[in-house]
Amino acid sequence: MAVYLVFFTDTLGALALLAAGFLVIQLGAILNGKFMNGKVTFSHQLVRFVLMLVVVSGFELVI
Incomplete structure (x- = not known):
């Protein structure tokens, strides 16, 4: 999750990438x-x- 925060300032993009990773x-x-x-x-x-x-919902609450 720290990598998402560093490289993705757009929280929606980071959330989508996290969800896509979990689905894979x-x-x-x-x-x-x-x-x-x-x-x-x-x-x-x-x-x-x-x-x-x-x-994913916890990540959404943090951001």
């Missing part, structure tokens, strides 16, 4: 579950998504 991580976790276990555990993905929303 989420997609990677879904693909990893699909290839490693043969199925996607939706409860695990839901917990990851909720935690992502908490971090």
Whole structure:
């Protein structure tokens, strides 16, 4: 988050970049579950998504 503050003075751009990064991580976790276990555990993905929303909303409150 410190990198966002240094390089992105536009808070909307920083928030969009943070959200996009989290979505890429989420997609990677879904693909990893699909290839490693043969199925996607939706409860695990839901917990990851909720935690992502908490971090993004916390970032929005700080800025």
